[in-house]
Amino acid sequence: MSTLPNKIEETKKVSRQDMAFCLSRRPETEQVVFGSSDAQLYELNLAGEKPEAVAFEGEGHSSYITGLARSGKGNFLISGSYDRRLIWWNAGTRTRVREIKDAHAKWIRKVVASPDGTLIASVADDMVCRLWNAETGKLVRELKGHDLETPHHYPSMLFTCAFSPDGELLATADKTGHIVIWKVTDGSMVKALEAPTMYTWDPKARRHSIGGVRALAFSPDGSQLTAGGIGKIGNIDHLGGKARLRTFAWEKGETLAEMESDEVKGMVTRIHYHPEGKWLLALGGDHKGLAMIVDTTANKIVTETRTPANHAHDFVFNESADRIYVAGHNHVTVHDLRTA
């Protein structure tokens, strides 16, 4: 869908007792795999009338599964968990292939595949990004450029990462709003950016923090980078801040736009650009789900709305970018994007 959509219509909902944190779709199908708070991976064929989730087999994770990526040839699904492990799965047989037990020293927050599917990037609260060979599971490179602690002496968190469309760059972002862009081939640091409004430190009333950059996406031409999160938050007991996006012309280190929602509160957890780059979609939420559509030529939020389902943690487009598959709190849903 290249025209700017302004309506997000839920067409299918699979209610769950658990939380679905991450999701991968088998290309050209309605079949998705999602990672759950019950430490299982499930396959779900959303083309069916009453989709039944089928659990992957064999010894898996022991905590929330928060990252899921598909290797280039589509043979493997690679999952990452708060249990610090990465597990390679045979996507066809839903069986375990290999495990990297100590892939990270702390919670793994996100796992993504490079555009050609040959590399897997994982980020974790040990503040390290690691690149892995998607086929062999061999460690290729470590990227270290995020501080272990916040400026207030508390543990920081490395939430998210995203490859550039040509696969040459990787962006990583942390709790304090620090973003680093890396050259994938040699691990050198290309650029550092800041999104400080996405980090809320309350020095007076509650003396802890909340927020951080939770989502990153490069524009299809690679010139822009959009970060998503929440902030500033008055009462950090809740996710009661405005959903927030910041778009950079990253090579110049310039902020092109900081966009906050006037309509919906909550945290942006996932961003995808439309393949032609004319708009982007951001999802997330507080208790409820939220969706924002941004006209990327004007860098302006054109649609901001609550979604019928709860907080959304992850989503993917179909090939024509007129349908999304969403993993969230107590649900997996399908939504069609339309122009009213």
Next chain:
Amino acid sequence: MNPIPLQPGCRIADHDVSRRAFLSQSLAVGSGALLGTSGALHALDEDSLNLTLKKTGRSVILLWLAGGSSQLETWDPKPGRPTGGPYATIPTSIPGIHISELMPKMAQRMHKISVVRSLNTKDGGHGTGAELMLRGRKNEAAIDYPDMGAVFAKELGRANSRVPGYVSFYSQSEGRGNTRKTSAFLGAEFAPMNLDEGMMPPNITRLDDISGLDHRERAELREILSARFASKYDSDSVRSHAAAYARVQGLMSSEKLFDIEQEPQAIRDKYGPTRFAQQALMARRMVEEGVPFVRVARAWWDSHGQNFETHAEMVPELDHVMATLLDDLEQRGMLDSTLVVAMGEFGRTPKINASLGRDHFASAWSTAMFGCGIQHGAVFGKTDEDGNTVVEDEVGAGEIFATVLRAMGVNPHSEYQVGARPIPLVNPGIRAISPLLA
């Protein structure tokens, strides 16, 4: 119930005041001092005398976890359950007992502490829950009860002490008001010195334009005027205020007590750079100088959104501070005379909400304590597999209050006389948790 008594935390023989010495000192200063209070109706029976002897030189440090920390991310994890959250558990120094992976330092010291996993306090409000936990009961329409700090300031405070009886650090503003009504009928003398903004009391130093002589003469004048006023309008309130003034004057001469720079840098580094850590160090410093009760509030744990990240930030700090305080007290030989209690107004719901938060929950939660008068390595009570209900050894706020009193050598069933009404320190029928007592 898994009480594993390894060694008692405190013995009469450990104290440096013998019964003979104590009696001779007490007789010298009068029976009021012997009883520890002018109003408490302690009978001079053997039990009361033993308790009175035991409480000499003792102090309490309350780590007040304001806003309500999660028992599931600390002392009572439920791994693998839908309510359990993402954290793993780790074994502790007590075989078979696991706690959250966020507390590795306390896990190593589990055999030195006691944990209660079976609190059902039935009040999920911040203000009312704080009132309940700090008093062991709810205020009545006709009477406000003194909080734990005021009671210990009265019961453990030394006559003519130059240090305050009750110091309260509460640097964050959220929830501070819930801890403000304190001494009630005990009077201003036992109200806390509130240190909200810094660690040094404001205006503690003599103004430059007042000479030392002027300062002394002003104090003498105030004492004369106060005595004259008291001779005509004597009351508990007047006496209490006079005592409070005298203590303030004492404070002005103990400026260094509040100066953390007096601590060696190595000790400060051990505690760490956070404000909570530095205030815990100050608490140890004050206890060392004879302050009977210090509250160090760490707010604000109210994690309705992103509970796990909030606890990832705050529990490691709590773990480090508790472990460092325990080690420090032990190395200084103060663990037998200092009780440390870590609790808030309630725990948090086992159910995880859509913001990945946990809400208020008072039905099945935990607290921990170590040091003077408390059993080593006891884990008391049990919740169900999801942490929704207490299934073994349910206790409430009153039992915790009574346990702390008993551990410190204060008879929970002694009474204050308020007008014509005797007021027991705990409500009738409330008992200390005896398996926790050394």
